[in-house]
Amino acid sequence: MSVPTLEPTARLRRSRTRTPNVSARRALATSTLKPHQYDLRPACASLICPDCKTWVPITGIQATVHKLVPHHAGTAREDAPIRCSGSNRRVLVDVKYEVWQRHLEQGGAETDGRRSTRVTRKPKTAVAPAITQILAPLLDAKAALKLYEAHNRSCAVCAPSGRTRCTDGGRLAHLYAHKVRTEPARRAALTVREELAEQREQGLWLLREPQWASTAAAVRRADIQRVHDALEMKLKQLSPKLTPWEHADFESAITMLAKRLKQLSR
Known part of the structure; x- marks a missing residue:
């Protein structure tokens, strides 16, 4: 009598970390950040964590409560896995998407058109003697x-x-x-x-x-x-x-x- 073999299969995991825990720290308002420090696009909503200075996704960008996903303070597979104090911190999205996009485009145009203020003077040509x-x-x-x-x-x-x-x-x-x-x-x-x-x-x-x-x-x-x-x-x-x-x-x-x-x- 043959014994049936069971092949191990990978379990389907959720695409985003979802937890009911909320940090007790004060909510982080997007109006206190610069336009290039956060992204309000629904497909990749994220911001730079003020504590560890890394890009962290924002969960529930289209819901009522927004917060940062749990993340580590160091580089993955290089530093010790220490939980960042900014994990599960609430995010107050008080800037509309259209306003953020307009500010981001205006800042890029100003940066592209910026020119150096350094004056490079041409060397004076010496007058040939008679x-x-x-x-x-x-x-x-x-x-x-x-x-x-x-x-x-x-x-x-x-x-x-x-x-x-x-x-x-x-x-x-x-x-x-x-x-x-x-x-x-x-x-x-x-x-x-x-x-x-x-x-x-x-x-x-x-x-x-x-x-x-x-x-x-x-x-x-x-x-x-x-x-x-x-x-x-x-x-x-x-x-x-x-x-x-x-x-x-x-x-x-x-x-x-x-x-x-x-x-x-x-």
Whole structure:
């Protein structure tokens, strides 16, 4: 005889939590909240709980008594399941749906049209200096006079009478006058700089002589020891198996090292 098997089936649960319990706290009026903090649409009536700052459904939105569903104060599956003190709190819907929707739309339009009050100033473009201003530090009195005369020959304003000058002509005339006035001082300063440079160079040479004298003896001993070591290494390479050409090269090298050693030993 076969035993019948019963498959477990899921029990149909209610879509919303319904309980007759009502919190003893004072009712929460929707007029005390901002339009974006609650939703009066019948399909998703909800608001932000002032205690836990999370969106909580409102039960009985189309009935007489409205209240928040029981909910936890933390994040689901992350924080401890602690019941929020705002659970089952009565909600006083004292704002009509049409008024709430109009306020929400007006707030969205104002936010979309809002523009930043920060002023971004464009950087000022620096005025490019004139050619005469660029060449001024490089010219002397004679060069400034030649440049001024060349301008007068080609300028239609400065050429006929010579009394009136254009902008460039006035700058060149001012440059020439400035160079004539400052030429003696410039030449004197240039002479002083040249003399100081010459004195500095002579001082360096005078300083090098005692420095070289203090190290000349040690350098001479090192050179003599180096030539002496090379001469000993060369003598060790002497062998009767050398060919006449190799023997000639050997003698030439020995002669040069001996001559160098004699020069250093004087």
